[in-house]
Amino acid sequence: MIKGMLQLTERGLYCAAADVYIDPWLPVDRAIITHAHGDHARWGSKHYLASRDGGRVLRTRMGADANIELIDYGEPRTINGVRITLVPAGHILGSAQVRLELDGDVWCVSGDYKTEPDPTCSAFEPVRCNTFITESTFGLPIYRWCSQHETFADMRTWWAENAALGRASIIYAYALGKAQRILAGMLGADIGPIYTHGAVERLTNDYRESGITLHPTSPVVAQPKGTSFAGSLIIAPPSAAGSTWLRRFGDISTAFASGWMQVRGARRRRSLDKGFILSDHVDWPALIEAVAATGAENVWVTHGYREQVVRYLTDKGLAAQAIASHWEGEDEQGPAVADEEAIA
Amino acid sequence: MKQFALLFSAIDSTTSTNRKVEAMAEYFATASPANAAWAVYFLSGGRPKRLIGVRKVAEWAMTESGVPPWLFEECYHAVGDLAETIALLLPPPTVVNAEKPLHEWVETVLLPLGTVAEDEQRTAVLDAWRQLDGTERFIWNKLITGSFRVGVSEQLVVRALARASSIDEGVIAHRLSGHWTPGAQNFSALIEPDSSDADRSRPFPFYLAYALEDELEALGQPTEWQAEWKWDGIRSQVIRRDGTTYIWTRGGELATDRFPEIVAAAELLPDGTVLDGEVMPWLDDAAMPFAQLQRRIGRKKLGPKILADVPVVLIAYDLLELGGIDLRSESMSSRRAKLEAVCERGEGPARSIFLSPTIALATWDDARLAQSNSREHRAEGLMLKRLDSEYGVGRRKGSWWKWKVQPFSIDAVMVYAQPGHGRRALLHTDYTFAVRDGDALVPFAKAYSGLTDREIRELDAWIRRHTIEKFGPVRHVEPVHVFELHFEGIQKSPRHKSGVAVRFPRIARWRTDKPAAEADTIETLRTLLAAQQ
Ligand SMILES: [Zn+2]
Ligand SMILES: [Zn+2]
Numbered sequence: 001m002i003k004g005m006l007q008l009t010e011r012g013l014y015c016a017a018a019d020v021y022i023d024p025w026l027p028v029d030r031a032i033i034t035h036a037h038g039d040h041a042r043w044g045s046k047h048y049l050a051s052r053d054g055g056r057v058l059r060t061r062m063g064a065d066a067n068i069e070l071i072d073y074g075e076p077r078t079i080n081g082v083r084i085t086l087v088p089a090g091h092i093l094g095s096a097q098v099r100l101e102l103d104g105d106v107w108c109v110s111g112d113y114k115t116e117p118d119p120t121c122s123a124f125e126p127v128r129c130n131t132f133i134t135e136s137t138f139g140l141p142i143y144r145w146c147s148q149h150e151t152f153a154d155m156r157t158w159w160a161e162n163a164a165l166g167r168a169s170i171i172y173a174y175a176l177g178k179a180q181r182i183l184a185g186m187l188g189a190d191i192g193p194i195y196t197h198g199a200v201e202r203l204t205n206d207y208r209e210s211g212i213t214l215h216p217t218s219p220v221v222a223q224p225k226g227t228s229f230a231g232s233l234i235i236a237p238p239s240a241a242g243s244t245w246l247r248r249f250g251d252i253s254t255a256f257a258s259g260w261m262q263v264r265g266a267r268r269r270r271s272l273d274k275g276f277i278l279s280d281h282v283d284w285p286a287l288i289e290a291v292a293a294t295g296a297e298n299v300w301v302t303h304g305y306r307e308q309v310v311r312y313l314t315d316k317g318l319a320a321q322a323i324a325s326h327w328e329g330e331d332e333q334g335p336a337v338a339d340e341e342a343i344a
Numbered sequence: 345m346k347q348f349a350l351l352f353s354a355i356d357s358t359t360s361t362n363r364k365v366e367a368m369a370e371y372f373a374t375a376s377p378a379n380a381a382w383a384v385y386f387l388s389g390g391r392p393k394r395l396i397g398v399r400k401v402a403e404w405a406m407t408e409s410g411v412p413p414w415l416f417e418e419c420y421h422a423v424g425d426l427a428e429t430i431a432l433l434l435p436p437p438t439v440v441n442a443e444k445p446l447h448e449w450v451e452t453v454l455l456p457l458g459t460v461a462e463d464e465q466r467t468a469v470l471d472a473w474r475q476l477d478g479t480e481r482f483i484w485n486k487l488i489t490g491s492f493r494v495g496v497s498e499q500l501v502v503r504a505l506a507r508a509s510s511i512d513e514g515v516i517a518h519r520l521s522g523h524w525t526p527g528a529q530n531f532s533a534l535i536e537p538d539s540s541d542a543d544r545s546r547p548f549p550f551y552l553a554y555a556l557e558d559e560l561e562a563l564g565q566p567t568e569w570q571a572e573w574k575w576d577g578i579r580s581q582v583i584r585r586d587g588t589t590y591i592w593t594r595g596g597e598l599a600t601d602r603f604p605e606i607v608a609a610a611e612l613l614p615d616g617t618v619l620d621g622e623v624m625p626w627l628d629d630a631a632m633p634f635a636q637l638q639r640r641i642g643r644k645k646l647g648p649k650i651l652a653d654v655p656v657v658l659i660a661y662d663l664l665e666l667g668g669i670d671l672r673s674e675s676m677s678s679r680r681a682k683l684e685a686v687c688e689r690g691e692g693p694a695r696s697i698f699l700s701p702t703i704a705l706a707t708w709d710d711a712r713l714a715q716s717n718s719r720e721h722r723a724e725g726l727m728l729k730r731l732d733s734e735y736g737v738g739r740r741k742g743s744w745w746k747w748k749v750q751p752f753s754i755d756a757v758m759v760y761a762q763p764g765h766g767r768r769a770l771l772h773t774d775y776t777f778a779v780r781d782g783d784a785l786v787p788f789a790k791a792y793s794g795l796t797d798r799e800i801r802e803l804d805a806w807i808r809r810h811t812i813e814k815f816g817p818v819r820h821v822e823p824v825h826v827f828e829l830h831f832e833g834i835q836k837s838p839r840h841k842s843g844v845a846v847r848f849p850r851i852a853r854w855r856t857d858k859p860a861a862e863a864d865t866i867e868t869l870r871t872l873l874a875a876q877q
Contacts, residue, residue, distance in 0.1 A: 141411055142419045142432040262432065264356070264482075265424050273357050308418050315412070 004131070005082070005100050005107040008323050013109060013133070015100060018082035020049075022098050022109050032084070034111025035095035036061045036176060049077070051086045053122060054094015056206040057176060073122060089113035090124030091280050092177030093207055099127050108294060109133045112303070114279065115286045116148060119184045120177075120212050124290075132296035133323070137281045138259050139305035145259070145283045151276050152185035158255065158274055159191065163231035168249040172272075173257045175199040175237040177280050180207045182235060182257060183214040193218040195229065197236035197245075220248075241270065259283070291318075347375055348383055348446045349479040355494050364496055368504030372535070378447040381531035384505070388498035388520070391490045395457045396465055398426060398489050402770075404466055405430040408473065420770055424801060427485030434473050434481065442475040447528075454487055509535035514549075514737045522546040523598055547581040547592040548618065548664050548672065551736045553727060553744035560712070563728065563745070566705040570676060570731055571714065573701070573723035574746055575659055576634045576832075577624035578641075582606060582658055582697070584613040585668070593623075602641065604651075606658045609696035616668030617686060620735075621660040621700065627653075631722035633833065635847065660687055661700035661727075664735060672735035679735070711747075718749045724832065725749045751830035752872055753852065757860045758825045759785055761807045762818045764792060771804045772819065777829060777849075779842070781866040785823055788842035788869065789831065794851030803854075826855040826863050834873050844869050 006013050012024035020030040027044030034040050036058040041048075043062060050058050052070040062068065071077055073096065077084045081103075086096035091112040098109040108129040115124045155171070162169040173179045179200045186194060193216045196204060201219040208214060220234065229249045236245075238256065246252060259279030260266045267275035282290060291299055291313065299320040301309045306322040313320035354367035368387065372380050406416050411433055423429040453472060457465050469488060476484050486492035502520060506513040519534050522545065563569060579594040589610040591600045600607060603623060613619070625632035625640065632654065640646070640654040663683040664672055671679050680702075687699040703714045703726070715726045725748035733743035756777035764773030774792040778785035795803065803825070813820040830852045837845035 140419050140422055141409070141415065142423055142429060144432070263423050264428055268356075271359055305418075305422075308415065312415060 005102060005105060006109070006131075006133070013323075015082060017102055018079040018084065018100070020079060020084075021045075023111065032086075032098050033058065034089065034098060034109065035092055037092070037112065040111060049084075051094045051096045053210065054092075054096075056210050057093060057203055060202060060206050061176075087125050087127050088122035090115060090118060090121060093121045093180070093210060093212065095121060097125075097127055099129065105130055107131045107133070108296075110135055110290075112137070112281055113290070114282050115290060116145070118181055118280070120180050120207060120214075126290065126293040129294050129296050131298040131300065132291060132294040133300040133302065134287065134291060134309075135281065135303040136287065136301050136306045136309040137304035138279065138283055139287055139301070139309040141284045143259060143262055143279075143283045144285060145262075145279060146277055148185070148278060151257075151278050152182075155182070155185070155255075155257075155276055156189055156191075158253070159233050162253045165251075166230045167251045167253045168229040168232050168234060170234045170236060170240075170246070170249065170252050170254045171257055171276070172236055172238045172241055172254065173200075173278075174280075176203050178257055178278065179235050179237075180204055180212065180214055181278070181280065183217065184212070186215040186233070187213065189215065191215070191233050195220045195223070195232055195234040197234075197240055199237050200235050241272075288312075345446050345449055345476070345480050345483075346443055347371065348379065349483055351383065352483055352494055353479055355496060361500065365500055365504045365507065368496065368501060369507040372505055372508035376445065376447075376528070377531040378528040379445050381526040381528060382446050382450050384501060384520070384531065384534070385526040386487070386492055387494065387496055388501045389493075390526070391492065392455055392458065392487075393490075395454065395488050395490060396469070400462070400465070401430065401469065401485070401489055402426065404469060405434060405473075408470060409433040409435060417770065421801070421805075424797065426770065427489055427491060428482055430485050431478075431482040437474050437477045437481075439475045444475070449484070450487075450526075457488060505535060511535060511537065517549040517737050518546065521549045522592055522596065544585045545583065545588075545590045545598070547583060547590075548620075548670075548735075549737050550579060550581070550594045550620070551744065553729075553746040554741050556728070556745040556747040560708040566708050566711065568731055569705060570680065570729045571703040571705050571711055572661055572727045572729070573703070573718065573721055574725040574727045574748060575622040575624055575631065575700075576724045577622040577631075577637060577659070580621065580623045580658065581664070582610050582613075582619045582621070582660075583665075584610050584615060584617045587615065591623075599623075602646070603656050603658075604646070605656055605696040609658070613686065613697075614667065616665060618663070618665035619658065619660045619683075619686075619697070620662035620664055621658045621697075623656055624659055625654045626657040627655060633722075633835075633847065655696075657695065658697045659700045660697055662735060675732045675734065676729050677731040715747055715749065751832055752834060752846070754779065754829050754831075754868060754872075755826050755855055755858060755862070755864045756789065756829050757785055757823045757863045758821060758827060759787055759823055760818055761803075761821055771800055772807045773800055773804075775827075775851075777827065778823070779864050779866050779869055780861075786842045786866055788840065788844060789829060789846050789849040791827075791829060791849045791851050795854065799854055823860050826858040826860055828852040828855055834869070836873065842866065842869065844873055 006015050011021055011026040011028055013022040020032055021028045022032045023034055023040040024031050024045065025042055029046045031045040031048050033048050033050040036054055041058060041061055046067060048066060048068045050068060050070060052072050055070045058068060071086060073086050073088050083101040085099040087099055089095040089097045089111050091114055095111060097111055097113065100107045106129040108127040110133060112135050113124050117123060159169045171182060173182055183194060183204060196217045196219050198219060198221055201217060204214060204217055253273045255274035255276055256270060256272050257276040257278040259277060259281060261275030261277045297319060299313055299318050300323045301320060302323050310320040310322045351367055351371040355364045358364060371383060375383065406413060419433060420426060420429045453468055457468060472484055473481065502513055502517045505516045516534065524530065581592045583590040589600060589607050590598060591603055591606060593599050625637040636654045640650055643650055660683060663679045663686060666682055684699060687697065705711055711726060718725050725746060728745045728747060730743040756779055758775050759778045760776035761772040762774045764771060774790065776787050777789050777791065778787045807819060807821050810822040811819040812822060829849050831846040831849040833847035835845050837843065
């Protein structure tokens with residue numbers, strides 16, 4: 001009998017009993033992928049297992065040659081006696097928690113998750129387990145999201161004010177997940193087609209083909225030369241900020257939609273006109289609640305403010321420990337992390 | 345308060361000066377005078393004096409939000425601003441729709457905080473927290489901790505007021521200078537078309553010089569310029585109107601009773617006179633170090649001893665009003681001629697007001713020579729003023745330049761660090777620096793300014809991890825980091841271990857490229873000292 005279901009190896013989280021890795025950062029034989037974001041879905045493994053809902057976006061991200069097997073949420077797959085189930089994580093389309101059960105011992109790897117409702121993906125479902133491995137991207141009590149209805153209402157008001165002044169409104173948003181969530185939030189708004197950056201448009205089409213209803217979009221590149229963008233709304237990835245791509249839009253107002261926008265300094269450092277607080281990760285209260293809802297006696301914390309969350313949970317009597325994640329440097333956390341483009 | 349919070353967000357969310365001014369102008373045009381008055385006060389940098397200690401506010405916030413101190417500190421590190429950290433951590437307000445106008449918050453809640461006992465302070469602050477949310481709560485925290493700042497200057501506030509009222513910027517600036525106190529009536533008077541009843545004590549807005557950047561030759565002919573010493577004192581206006589004297593400092597303090605020597609001399613000035621000049625500590629016909637003036641300013645009562653030890657004078661360099669007539673639009677040369685005549689009358693037997701000497705400039709080399717000799721005259725450089733320049737408002741580039749001598753410079757090693765005050769009370773911001781003496785390090789200066797917020801945070805994190813020893817709040821840190829320090833003067837000082845005392849040391853930059861073994865030595869300091877004497 002090995003010590004535990006999962007262990008952290010140099011390739012990532014590994015289940016020896018089933019000989020499978022979860023979100024490995026180096027190539028392996030068998031990988032389970034929680035979702036298609038770049039810090040979770042890496043190229044080069046021989047076989048991938050992922051949720052059916054996220055099949056299209058994962059294919060776009062991984063390329064035509066990747067060997068991907070899709071299963072439904074809740075459809076168990078048993079490998080060497082380990083019963084593996086994918087459970088909705090509510091993060092982006094197709095995002096999954098990975099539940100592993102062997103001899104009555106249940107482990108759950110959250111991947112990235114949020115508990116707020118989101119029309120572009122299945123709602124998060126809490127998993128009762130003995131060991132819960134949680135993310136902690138926003139694991140400080142300063143992160144407490146306002147209602148998303150408020151954020152979307154603010155977005156519409158902001159766009160209308162800019163439009164009245166003849167300015168184009170540019171929202172920077174992560175191309176996979178956040179952009180589509182905004183497009184869903186804009187459904188029914190009297191805005192006309194929303195223009196998109198190429199990176200956003202491709203994934204938006206994947207969402208539509210997966211059956212998600214989104215506000216109509218039109219790619220910026222498809223517009224004839226000399227098109228005026230005054231008064232329009234444009235969604236672009238954060239990497240477009242400050243680039244020459246923006247020149248064609250004339251007078252613009254810029255905003256970033258991210259949980260990091262909760263802190264004034266994070267917004268000011270980017271010299272944005274506006275920050276919209278909209279996150280696809282749990283905020284602090286939801287994180288603490290989600291941990292409690294699993295009933296887990298052991299908690300592993302990864303991704304973000306893990307030391308802080310571990311200390312907090314330990315003080316509350318849980319057996320918590322931090323596990324390293326490949327995607328952060330040796331640097332201390334805090335503003336430095338917040339400075340990086342939204343780790344999604 | 346909502347409207348003020350919206351204005352704050354509008355200013356805070358743009359980097360365009362014009363959009364900031366637009367937002368303020370709209371606010372001033374629509375807000376009630378009572379609220380607008382406080383907005384003018386806070387936006388132009390006004391701060392009620394010490395209301396509550398930051399630490400107390402932080403403690404109440406921890407209790408109210410149920411966040412333990414260690415976690416509070418982690419949050420503060422992530423946010424970098426105490427008022428904001430608190431605003432984010434507090435539970436949502438329990439009283440909703442409790443809109444109270446800005447002036448009411450300030451007058452009935454904020455200002456009384458400074459005069460009541462701690463438990464009353466606490467009740468008032470908690471009560472406010474339970475009513476305010478978001479930006480309003482953040483602004484409130486900034487106000488109670490005296491750290492409210494937003495990216496506008498008094499000059500921009502003046503411009504916005506001018507835009508909102510269609511009154512000339514210069515007139516608004518004049519009405520605002522001196523002891524302008526916030527209040528509905530005063531705000532209305534500020535933007536009123538006619539104000540024949542101008543306050544007789546009020547100074548003119550000080551006209552400021554820019555630091556010289558270009559070669560002198562770029563200024564044109566030396567004969568078009570007036571050169572004077574740049575003194576290191578307190579820039580002030582001496583006003584003689586209706587038989588009364590007022591002395592205003594550039595900092596906006598009415599300092600008449602601090603300088604009785606100058607008041608006595610001002611009695612000899614003709615009525616309706618306003619002089620602009622430098623208040624200087626002056627003994628035996630020579631300037632004394634600025635620290636002496638600071639010592640005198642620091643005294644509550646001016647006894648005969650300090651008056652004898654540190655007498656002050658006004659070195660007059662401009663005449664803004666004569667016979668009750670505003671001279672500011674006249675040329676520098678014309679004002680100077682009138683100033684010379686006035687000073688002859690005003691000097692008096694004690695010479696407590698005298699004319700700023702000019703330096704003859706036949707060629708620009710004359711200016712260079714004079715500038716390089718500034719320290720011998722105990723001046724900190726030269727002032728260059730175009731002879732045909734009027735006395736402008738605020739800072740306008742082109743006609744007045746200051747040309748300071750280069751500061752002394754030393755590369756020193758940080759050896760001690762301690763927490764700062766006010767908004768930086770949780771960060772290590774006060775540092776002690778040392779030079780090398782053989783294998784030893786000799787501390788010689790303390791400095792706490794010159795780094796960016798980002799550098800301060802980075803250094804703070806490093807200090808916490810590289811402390812050798814703690815003495816109360818002071819940390820003895822590993823001697824690793826080298827900083828280029830600048831200072832204005834160096835003196836022998838037996839009281840200091842290094843044998844020298846430096847004046848106004850500040851951090852010029854963090855020499856991340858230099859190891860401690862290459863920092864300057866005690867010999868370098870001694871050489872600077874010898875060269876000065
Ligand atoms: Zn993600
Ligand atoms: Zn992630």
